[in-house]
Amino acid sequence: MGCVCGREDLTINNRKFYIKSRIGEGGFSYIDLIEDANNRRLFALKRISCHSKEDERVAMQEVEIMKTFHHQNLIALEESAMVSVGYHSKTLDITCDVLIAMPYYRKGSLQDKMEILRSKGEKMPEDYIWNMFIGTCHGLRALHSHNPPYAHRDVKPANVMISDDNNPVLMDLGSAAKARVETNTSSECRSLQDQASERCSMLFRAPELFNVDLGANIDERTDIWSLGCVLYGMAYLESPFEKIYQRGDSIALAVLGCNIKFPDFSGYSGHVNEIIQWLMTVNIAERPFIDEVIAKVETICINKV
Structure with a gap:
């Protein structure tokens, strides 16, 4: 990594990028906006800091899963690398960063869109909801139909990106595992x-x-x-358990009791709440x-036309 004329740069697999800004941060990584030095295309760079061999294994598992799947509704892998950055002060283990360019x-994520709509007092059109939902389902089907099946294990609005042509792209395969x-x-x-x-x-x-539970089949x-x-979340602009969380009550008890409250009037067809309840069995x-x-959802959409 280097700095030329005030622009920080890095090279991944002999491909040079400029680092433009920090755009996200999580418990295990952070994300920078980067620019390809050759064609000026923008990418997101996920940098996972590893302090043990187990950290490295988990980070590289994400890379391998991204290499395995190629689907328009799943995040694509542009480049990846493991870069040594020094020694851990206590264990003397070599620490490294795993770099994932994607x-x-x-347009951001569904979570971003939900927050914008909530601030304006607006809601998502039902047709838009079904389009985003079905696309997300197709991305999941690619994972679930693999042999052996994979589960994403962290499907949420913040992990569904919106493409320029308004299609959903399921990202963050760091929690994915054999299902x-x-x-x-x-x-x-x-x-x-x-x-x-944790994940x-x-x-x-x-x-x-x-x-x-002991003997469970997950x-x-x-x-x-x-x-x-x-x-x-798309219909009501928050998690079904958001109010419970804000009150400080037990999410686990609410989930195990399927304590879901729907607004008296949503403005949507009855199919929305029906499908939510069916999925959240x-x-x-x-x-x-x-x-x-x-x-089932494609049948609903065909009948709506």
């Missing part, structure tokens, strides 16, 4: 629960990931619950798979 979406897990020991239950607590946003987390339908939360064994969801 497309930049100037089907059997918990045969107490340590396996604790491990999965700890992973979910799955609480307001969109499926009930089975709050309290992982599968890709954890994402279906989260899809229901996203659909609710507490018992994972009774929740639909992604193909069933797509088929």
Whole structure:
């Protein structure tokens, strides 16, 4: 990395970029807006700081998953690299950054759009909601139909970007993992629960990931619950559990009890609330798979035309 004429730059796989600004930050990484030095195209650069071999493994798993999937509704990988940055002061382990360059979406995320609409006292048109929802479903189907199936495990409005042609792109595959897990020991239950607590946003987390039972069969339908939360968010501009969170009440109890409140008047067809309730079935064994969801929503959209 270097600095020329006041412009900080970095090179990934012999490809030079200029760093323009910081555009995001999370618990495990931060994101910069970068510009290709050759063609001036803008990209987002995710920089994951690793302080152990386990950190490196998790970060590189995200890279490998991004390399595996190529779908218009899933975030694409532009470039990636692992860069050594020094030694950890206590363990003397070499620390590194994993760099992931990906497309930049100037329209932002569904979460950004929800916040703008809420500030204006406006709402999303129902046709727009269904378009965003079905596109997100198609991205998930690519993950769920892989052999073996993958689950995203952190589907939420902030992880759905909006392309220039108003199509959704599901991003942040850092929480993605093989979907089907059997918990045969107490340590396996604790491990999965700890992973979910660390990487799955609480307001969109499926009930089975709050309290992982011994002998549980977890599968890709954890994402279906989260899809229901996203659909609710698009319609009502907040998580179905946002008010409970603001009061400081237990999210886990509300989720396990499926304590969802709908406005008395939404202005939408009855299909919206019907699909939300169907997706947010507490018992994972009774929740639909992604193909069933797509088929049902496409039928709704055809009948609306």
